[in-house]
Amino acid sequence: MNWLARSFHKMGSPPFFYRGAKVWVFWLYVIGLLVLLVGTVWGLAFAPADRLQGDSFRIIYLHVPTAHLSQLIYIAIAVAGFVYLVWRMKMADVFIVSAVWLGAWLTAFALFSGIVWGIPTWGTGWVWDARTTSVLIQLFLFLGLIALRTAIPNSQRGALAVAVLAIVGVINIPIIKYSVDWFTTLHQPASIQIGNPISIDPSMLWPLLVNTIGLYALAAGVILYYMRINVLRRERNSEWARDTVDIS
């Protein structure tokens, strides 16, 4: 068995995960916060102001990474749901339970920062165009996942139901992604597209990339942190969990 397959199997084992993830949580928090600090200061203080939007464009450094990451978390939850349906891997369900709250908060923040950005640039905080609407629906989908998971008392059945709902809801993601191209609406097309020349100046782009990386690291740290807690709670009756917590 090669290294990759072996570590994949080890990750599925709760005690190994609990012990191994501790270092990762610490370093992901440290790196994520540092990189996010660098990117935010760079973007807010040193990047040039936009010719048309002035300083208000700077909210891009928070709006775009959160919006992007919230979509990515939804897709990751759907993938984890698929993994759970096929292999019944416990850790996939632990991931879903731990990531769903973060996804909901990031979506809410993306909507909020979009409203704040929309007031000076569009002249209105909210427009019922395709993209804002579908991000709002993404928030509702996250809330639905949370509600369903807490409503079903049986853990295994709740996990399966959430997995199915996440997979069905993932049809929403392409609608979000392509809605801007389908309908000509107020929301500007994405500035960074694969295969097209980037329509944003490098001096503005770099802080954005730095912030995106920082937020990725921080989000991974937060998810791992909650996964550790959830693993321990779920395995509270097992021997290794009793040894780890050391109830005296």
Place this chain on the structure above:
Amino acid sequence: MNAFVIAFNRTMRVGWRHPLDSLNPMAFFIIVTSLISITVEGESLTTGNSLAVAVLWVVLLLSTMMASGSAYAQDYEDGSLEQMVAQNQSLYASVHGSVAARWFLSAVPIVALVPLGAWMLDLDTEVWWILFMTLIPGSIVFTLFGVLGATLTLGVGRNGVLLALLVLPLYVPVLLLGVGACQRSVNQEPFEFALIGIYAIAMAAITFLPFAIAALLRVSQEY
């Protein structure tokens, strides 16, 4: 094919013997539409036919969700669902059968009431045909998602609000396309794209959602 026919006939017979399950959503549709006709000023409805179209779509959506939300609940409680899962026949075909029957029982009567609702809301008769063209695939998708929501919440008791929270976000693409097609037709704009889109979603839902429903039914008997 056999499992399809058995499930279809059975669901139709059960529905026939509980007529209120179909009549209550119809009454709901009429009452909500008349409440809106009473409260919204007459002029604002006639000046924009688009508002009347949106109202009809949303009220139909809510009625179909209510009607299909109780799918399989009785079967789950009295144990016939267990027999359905245990029998040596395709559960996928059986789900198809009972969803089709449920569509006839709960969605078709409400779609048949749409002319009445359109009359109450002063909608031009020219819009009727596009309304039916979009409402038929739309109501199929609504029924399928409603049954999916019902199987997700099987055995969760008092699941009304939870069902709405799970199912309503999934309805949005179809709702937008359907209302968009009708409104564009009202404004004499091209609407073919939305029409194709809504039929494409309906075909995909008919093909794939019964898989998810069957998987959830199986799970409900395992744990």
